[in-house]
Amino acid sequence: MAITQRCSLRRTVLAAALLLSLGGVAQADSRSEAALEARIAQLEQQLAELKSAVEAQKKATAAAPAAAPATAGPAAAGVKLPIQTTTLTPGANPGTTVKIGGFIKTDFMLTRTDSGQFADSATARDLYLPSQTPVGGRGSSTDYDAGAKFSRLGIGIDTVTENNDKLGAFVEWDFFGGSLGNENSTNTYGLTVRHAYAYWNKWLAGQTWSTFMDTAALPEAVDFIGPTDGVIFVRQPQIRYTTGNFQISLEDPQTTIIPRGGGAAASSDRGAVPDLAARYTWKGSWGHFGVAGLLRDLRVDRPAAGTTPAIKDSQFGGAISVGGKWNLGESNDIRYQLTGGSISRYIGLGVTSDSVLDSANDLEAIDGWAGYLAWRHVFTKQLRSNLMYARSEYDNPVAYTGTGVTKNSQSFRLNFIYSPLPKLDVGVEYMVGRREIESGAKGDIDRLQFMAKYSF
Template structure:
């Protein structure tokens, strides 16, 4: 990284320390129908964005990972300075709770407007749970919701387990949960996470579901989570008449460790690490969303990835100051493919609630990407939000 970029990064974060920018949870409108308790909830949110450098789109991590690497590499031409506003994160949900045979039957349906990168309504959650069995679409069981430091940027920190939602069948007993999950939907990419880099056509296939297990617990001020995922990756050359390689398959795996500590009533520290081989989109904002590729010799080669996060929240006035550093890497050194191998972000924000159901926030973020060949680039964003919950 050039001395100018280092100076720019330091200067922006020094200035943003003076900014005031912790989102309150959605409230709900509750009512009862017979013995069923129902809630309608959601919020309207406006994001106000200024990109100091290249236009990063609606969300930094989301656009860098899926729409053409918006962070411009050093030495490449770029148009600096872009203003943007949108309300795509606004969402609405409906939840019911009904006592059935000694256990609560819970259903939930929720959507927002981040479909197709922003502007189209999409399904976020659609599931039911009863007696410890959950069926439908919701957060992947691989993520423990412990290490993530709040951000205004929609996609959140890279390097942790992905906060994506996908179809699954899950069983929970106390602090332990296990699931089988759809192998083709995580992260919402067009060709999904079984998108191996391969021959002339999409010959990836899924024969088995992804399997996850997670344990989450709390001990005094300390909370932790440990999770694992096992996947089968496969391509079938018979689907491509021009293929010159045979079929092959491999297993992918990943682990995620998360921890948070309430140091005092005002200070919370968080950390997390994710690692795996063939992990693909199960790591949030991976530089390579594909878990594997077909090598010249026809073998399906899995990609090793590692990521991590460090963050802190400090209560201040009616809200909290949040800061985090995050990194996601994919080891391409001995691989036959090129592309990005490192993605980093740092966030500093203040999010506060002047009144119930109302949240304001302001955030400064820095993001960078580096290619296998050592080329890199970075960008700075200033973002504000106004959110009204119901």
């Protein structure tokens, strides 16, 4: 009996101990879980604080001026250091790009005329200008000229916005301006604006090539222009709209006028109607072909001066031009243009004038045609050649213009251009030209020209 009671007491004590032990384990598990939750909360708080510190650091970096680039040593292999750390155009739209380009070109020319000589300051001593070729004179003349005034510098600004709007601007200069020095010592010349325009999407406003002109069809020449007798060559202020292959523009009007009986031409910028030019171009792997039209209001409006009566009249003028480039394999192409109508101011820097005053001091339009054909052949990646012929003819009312005005002009030229290094061109060109006036007198010009040109 006593033994049984003792065994029962032991079982009771063991059960109580087991219950106490299990209770302790449960209490320990509860404390561990609470500690873990507290630790997680602490880590979350630290992560939030770290995130706030990183955001503050980003804002501070964006607001602070950019640090000067390090100069401690060269970049690691394959790593290209930036040219600069801040934008060139801080006032421009975000994402604006800047392009600077141009070339340095030096020309060396030996020119012979058979019917007189050029004046010392003649523009024709710097480039081929058909209207200045001497005619009817006696004796030949040979002149050597050199200069770097046709070098150019251009800056382009381009932006594409988040809405895919395209806008930008371009300005370009050369040094073919009025002389600021002389050939005795400095050979200094003035900076001249060639292009200055802005564009946004399909619109352009400013000074650039006329829409009537096809720059993509111009042959490569050592001379400033090349087939001058027959090429449209005008830069002027305009507003232009382009959609696909079609362009239309309103351009600055100007009328060149020969006085009754002949003599030096004058210019008139009177009138309220701009020149209207339009062009459509087809393009493909074969090259391109374009058709262009021009409408003009030729106008004179001069007040009376002394015994000279007032002159006021206008005359409608129109012209059409076709031309382009035809690819003949990888090594050859043909470039061409044919233009007819009231074209005088637009051709070859003004081979002759747009109009003449008749016996009643009214304007009489002078029509004509002009064109050129050029063949380009690539011998190697470094050597290429261009052969070209250009001509223009004018229907002068001789009763009013007299017989001293240009009836026609033409020229042949052949060049070879070699590029020993990328962007470096050296070239030689031989040109022979002839100008004839209404009296039948003629004058020939021969020119041998060399150039060295580095583009950037």
